[in-house]
Amino acid sequence: MHTVLTPDQLFTWAGQAAFYGWIILIFLPRIKVILIIPKYIIPIAIGLMYGGLMLAHYSSSNGDFASLIGVRTLFDNDYLLLAGWVHYLAFDLFIGAWIAKKSDAIGLSRLIQTPILIATYMFGPVGLFLFLSIRVMFTRTDFTKNKEQTHVSQSV
Amino acid sequence: MSAKVFNYHNKQYPSLVFGLSKRMENDFITRILLMSFLFLMAVTLILIPGYYFDSRLLNNAPIWAKPIKFSMALAMHFITLAILAQQLERSRRTGVLLTFFVYLAVVSMIFEQGYISIQAARGRHSHFNGDTPFETLMYNFMGIGAVNLILASFALGLLIWKYGNKDRSGLRLGSILGLTIGSVLTLIYGMTMGNSPSHLVGEAVNHSTVPLLGWSREVGDLRIPHFIATHMMQLLPLLGLFLDKLRFSPKIIVSLVTFIFVMMSAIFFDWALVGRSVFPL
Numbered sequence: 001m002h003t004v005l006t007p008d009q010l011f012t013w014a015g016q017a018a019f020y021g022w023i024i025l026i027f028l029p030r031i032k033v034i035l036i037i038p039k040y041i042i043p044i045a046i047g048l049m050y051g052g053l054m055l056a057h058y059s060s061s062n063g064d065f066a067s068l069i070g071v072r073t074l075f076d077n078d079y080l081l082l083a084g085w086v087h088y089l090a091f092d093l094f095i096g097a098w099i100a101k102k103s104d105a106i107g108l109s110r111l112i113q114t115p116i117l118i119a120t121y122m123f124g125p126v127g128l129f130l131f132l133s134i135r136v137m138f139t140r141t142d143f144t145k146n147k148e149q150t151h152v153s154q155s156v
Numbered sequence: 157m158s159a160k161v162f163n164y165h166n167k168q169y170p171s172l173v174f175g176l177s178k179r180m181e182n183d184f185i186t187r188i189l190l191m192s193f194l195f196l197m198a199v200t201l202i203l204i205p206g207y208y209f210d211s212r213l214l215n216n217a218p219i220w221a222k223p224i225k226f227s228m229a230l231a232m233h234f235i236t237l238a239i240l241a242q243q244l245e246r247s248r249r250t251g252v253l254l255t256f257f258v259y260l261a262v263v264s265m266i267f268e269q270g271y272i273s274i275q276a277a278r279g280r281h282s283h284f285n286g287d288t289p290f291e292t293l294m295y296n297f298m299g300i301g302a303v304n305l306i307l308a309s310f311a312l313g314l315l316i317w318k319y320g321n322k323d324r325s326g327l328r329l330g331s332i333l334g335l336t337i338g339s340v341l342t343l344i345y346g347m348t349m350g351n352s353p354s355h356l357v358g359e360a361v362n363h364s365t366v367p368l369l370g371w372s373r374e375v376g377d378l379r380i381p382h383f384i385a386t387h388m389m390q391l392l393p394l395l396g397l398f399l400d401k402l403r404f405s406p407k408i409i410v411s412l413v414t415f416i417f418v419m420m421s422a423i424f425f426d427w428a429l430v431g432r433s434v435f436p437l
Contacts, residue, residue, distance in 0.1 A: 107169035109188045111259070112195050115266050126202055133198040134191070138170045 007078040011085065014049060017042050018089040022121045025093075025100050026114055039097035046090035053083035092124045099131045106138045180242060183250050185258055189238035192262050196231035199269060200224055212279055216363040217370055222282070223273045225370075229386070230265055233305065236390050237261075240331045241312055243320045254308075254315060261308035264301035271298065284354055299350050303343065309389055310339035326406025330396025333414045334389045341385035341421055348425075349378040358431035366435050373435045376428035384421040391417070 021038035028034050056079070063074030075081045096117055103113045116134075120127025169187070171177045180186050207220040214222075237258070241249050248254070271294055275282035283298065285291040313335025320328055349355055358375030371377045395413055399406040424434050 105170075107187055108191050109184075109262070111188070111262055111266070112191050115270060116195070129202050130195065130198045133201055134194045137172055137176075137194055139173050 007082045010049065010053075011082055014046055014082075014086045014089055017045060018093050021093045022096065022117065025096050026117050030100065030104055035097065035101065038093055039101070043090045043094040043097075046086050046093075050083050050086050050090065053079050053086070057083070088124065092120055095124065095128055096120045099127065102135060103131065106135060108134065180238065181246055181249075183246055185241060185249050185254060186238055188258060188262055189234050189241065192234040192265060193231050193238060196227045196234065196265070196269065199273075200227040200231065203227065203273070214276070214279065214281065217365075219276050219279060221370065223269070223276045226272050227269055230269060230305075232387075232390055233309070234261075234265070236393070237309060237312055240316065240335065240393055243316050243328065243331060245319070248315060248319045254311060257304075257308040257311040260304045264304035268298060268301045268305070283350075299347075302346055302350075306339045306343050306346075309335045313339065324407070326396030326399040326404075326410055327393055328396070329406055329410045330392035330394070333410065334392030337414060337418060338385055338388035338392070341388070341418065342382060345378065345382040345385055345421070345425055348429075349382060352378065355379050357428055364437055371435065373433050373437050375433060376431040377433065378425070378428045380428060380434050381421040381425035384417055384424065388414070388417050388421075 021042040024034060024038050057077055058074075058080065061074050061077050061080055063072070063076070063080070064070040065074075075084060099116060099120060100113065103116070116127050116130045118127070119130055169182065171182070172190070177190070180190065203220050203224050207218055207224060210219055212219040241254070244254075272282045275285075275291075280287075280291070283295060285295055313332055316328065316335070317332045320331075322328075355378045356372055356375050357378065360372055360374050362374070364373040365371060366373060369383070371380055392410060392414060396406050396410050399409055427434060
């Protein structure tokens with residue numbers, strides 16, 4: 001019953017899962033049941049894969065996180081290289097889903113969200129920077145105030 | 157249906173910090189134009205480290221200079237459209253005509269800025285590139301995209317003329333003249349440049365350029381008339397607004413400055429075509 005998957009096979013699966021997540025974020029409507037797939041389901045699945053890979057292989061490697069050479073040694077092992085890669089996939093996708101949700105909240109057109117999401121997919125922090133520097137220009141104060149006021153008037 | 161796909165229900169969105177959007181309406185056209193501006197400013201910021209980290213040169217200029225210049229110029233274009241569109245009534249601003257041209261302009265902006273940045277990263281020319289079939293095709297698309305960007309400002313100029321608040325303000329006069337004449341001249345100069353083998357006319361030897369703007373100081377440079385024509389769209393409304401604040405009659409001054417800009421761009425265009433530099437050594 002015990003089958004060992006090759007790193008290549010796992011790489012393909014993780015890459016495909018992340019790709020479908022990004023397609024959902026970029027093209028599909030923002031409905032809760034759909035958004036849950038890229039925001040939670042795929043990152044959790046990839047997270048489990050990452051956990052398994054790290055638990056199984058980290059201690060047998062001579063590498064560490066303390067220096068560039070240590071990290072390179074870590075990545076000599078194909079399983080740890082794969083773990084490093086799926087770490088990107090999971091975090092980038094989760095950040096992408098967060099950007100999508102927060103973009104909708106400030107009324108950022110899906111048209112302009114698209115290049116930001118693609119930038120996050122390809123070069124994670126670049127996309128995050130683009131979105132954060134747009135969002136920093138917005139305030140939420142009047143939005144929440146209005147909500148509170150309607151709430152008070154209803155209760156009175 | 158399409159309204160829902162693009163997330164434009166009549167929902168209340170947060171406004172800009174420091175009350176920057178207080179004089180702007182919260183309709184989807186103003187919003188997408190402002191967002192385009194913010195997006196392009198963000199792109200400019202992220203490209204600056206590239207400018208300092210990357211030592212590659214293209215056309216004797218740092219490789220990221222061009223994407224930065226484009227993102228800044230496009231940002232100015234979109235904030236201008238957002239502010240000047242406030243002269244229209246909301247129903248007119250969100251009408252079919254302007255919606256169509258604004259969306260076309262935003263799509264073209266994303267394409268132009270994206271392609272120019274990708275080509276810079278690859279160390280390849282974006283404009284004037286016929287090296288591969290793909291790059292030739294993309295160069296043609298960039299021409300279409302540039303026309304789309306100009307169409308939006310031209311349409312806005314005509315709409316303000318026809319449906320704007322018909323007062324005698326300098327802002328109105330400057331907006332109409334700047335947007336319409338600026339767009340037409342930009343189109344003429346841009347298309348001439350697009351059909352030339354290069355933005356330079358003549359053989360540059362020591363590649364001496366004007367600082368910051370990068371215009372040639374040796375040979376004719378078709379980008380100079382393009383620059384004047386395009387930035388008329390910002391300068392004339394600003395001049396009009398300034399005259400309104402000073403309570404000067406704007407009619408003569410704005411018309412005269414428009415005439416000067418048109419003549420300047422035409423003369424520099426002529427010089428560029430015969431290979432003469434505006435800023436000779």
